[in-house]
Amino acid sequence: MAADPLTAAVSDRICKHMNDDHTAAVLAYARHYGGITAARQARMLAVGPESMRLEVDGSPIDVPFDHALQDSDDAHRTLVAMLRALPQEAGPAS
Numbered sequence: 254m255a256a257d258p259l260t261a262a263v264s265d266r267i268c269k270h271m272n273d274d275h276t277a278a279v280l281a282y283a284r285h286y287g288g289i290t291a292a293r294q295a296r297m298l299a300v301g302p303e304s305m306r307l308e309v310d311g312s313p314i315d316v317p318f319d320h321a322l323q324d325s326d327d328a329h330r331t332l333v334a335m336l337r338a339l340p341q342e343a344g345p346a347s
Contacts (some may be wrong), residue, residue, distance in 0.1 A: 256323075256324035256325045256326035257323055257324060257325040258325075259300070259301065259302055259322055259323070259324055259325060259327075259328060263303065263328075264299050264300045267297070267300045267328060267329075267332075268296075268297040268298060268299065268300065269323070271297045271332075272296050272297055275289075276295075278332075278336055279295045279296060279297050279307065279344050280292060280294070280295045281336065281339055282295065282297075282305065282307060282316055282336075283295035283307050283309040283314070283316075283334065285339050285340075286316045286335065287307060287314045287316050288310060288321050289309050289310070289314070292309045292310055293310055294309070294310055294311075295308065295309045295310075296308045298313065300322070300328055300332075301322075302314055302318075302321045302322045302323075303317060303318060303321055303322075304317045304318060305318070305332075318331055319331075327343070
């Protein structure tokens with residue numbers, strides 16, 4: 254199956270999945286890649302080619318990717334790789 258282009262609808266689908274099923278991972282992105290080590294809550298708002306937008310404790314932040322995402326498969330691989338690259342103690346609990 255071909256990957257979907259990284260449209261607004263695909264971004265919404267990714268965000269819904271992450272916010273519903275991987276809240277600890279989203280918080281880990283905010284703490285490690287967003288530099289907000291004391292973050293208590295985080296939601297993924299959007300995924301674009303250059304960055305993901307998170308809402309962290311009520312404020313929006315952008316977390317840049319290390320390359321421009323090409324499609325939904327690239328977004329998935331990149332988000333997983335970012336989690337795997339976290340120090341063990343910073344990783345998600347779920």
